[in-house]
Amino acid sequence: MTVGTSPEAQPGPPRQTYVLADAAARARDIAAATGRRPAVPASPAPPPVDAPAPGARPPSAGRGPVLRGPSGLGTAGLHLTPRETPAPPEPAAAPAEGNPIPGLYHHPVPEPDPVRVDEVGRRIKAWAVDEVDLYPDDWEDQFDGFSVGRYMVACHPDAPGVDHLMLATRLMVAENAVDDCYCEDHGGSPIGLGGRLLLAHTALDPLHTTREYQPPWAESLGSDAPRRAYRSAMEYFVQAASASQADRYRHDMARLHMGYLAEAAWAQTDHVPEVWEYLAMRQFNNFRPCPTITDTVGGYELPADLHAQPAMQRVIALAGNATTIVNDLYSYTKELAAPGRHLNLPVVLAEREGISDRAAYLKAVEVHNDLMHDFEAEAAALAAACPVPSVQRFLRGVAAWVDGNHYWHQTNTYRYSLPDFW
């Protein structure tokens, strides 16, 4: 890793101070080093008697424009990218619904800009219906309930404009179409999944073959909604991304598809893995491809050799794992209600460690919190060691994605509800 001495560098706290530091001190240290708001404390919380009503804004949400310029470590570069259009007058954002999981360490985010949310929502629906024929009419409510515009605007606060946000939004919709239609709720099955995933992967990573066999492959990319979505979303993405950013994305999607296959293999034999085995599977069946495009969506590039550094890879993996355990926790009741056994961290903990459902859920919250603390400590250490503007901005982008992902899960009451464990 290149270690420079730019005056912009802000020394992070020495890593060993995290070992025995209490969570609040750690949160303050990291906030000071990174310029992020301190997290909600991670101590196990009782039912929030005097908590803000559902929908209340987080304390920091009202202190400036919704898309105020990010501040703190490494954010100088964030202000260099011109917006596509002049900033509109700040609209009043509707307060979000949903309560955070008690005791879950997270950073509240400002309400995403409703003008951007509406525009992304309008454009993604037009894309889904007119360009890729994504879903039949009776899935429209579910498409709307997914609230992908709110999700992507919350996760990419430094996107220069809606065109850039659309890059992430199309990919997010396509990724979910593959998960739903090939793996899960909408006709998915573990049987034959490997073949389906591999052929869909060629919409991202094209087949290079002879003149005879190229046409039937090209035709296959239009033959179902997941492939149409992958192909189109990727076409837009490669126009905006550098060659190495596109290749990074393909690699992350290959990881994701490998994770889907392990999950499917275990489902076929009704196998419950060890906890660490489950965590390994979930590191691949993971949101990782979403935060790692933060630079393309932000209109800049983290160079490939810096992305590949082991310290950066560790930060990315920890962030991806924390965001994915967030999904396990918020989707717990949805997955319990689904037919068959759906693996998630609380389910695996209860089964493998012989503890109650409640104890397992609370332990999964702790696992999440430990991942988050490790992510933040490693990100702060890397930011301090490598004061390269693209590295600093990328780290902030990944952190923003982590926070936006939590926000979306918390507030998506159409999809998720909390168990009655407190």
Ligand SMILES: CC(C)=CCC/C(C)=C(\C)COP(=O)(O)OP(=O)(O)O
């Ligand atoms: C957007 C993306 C890359 C997703 C890949 C993996 C994935 C579908 C998740 C991490 C979400 O997990 P899950 O399948 O459990 O989703 P729901 O709980 O059904 O929302």
Ligand SMILES: [Mg+2]
């Ligand atoms: Mg889930």
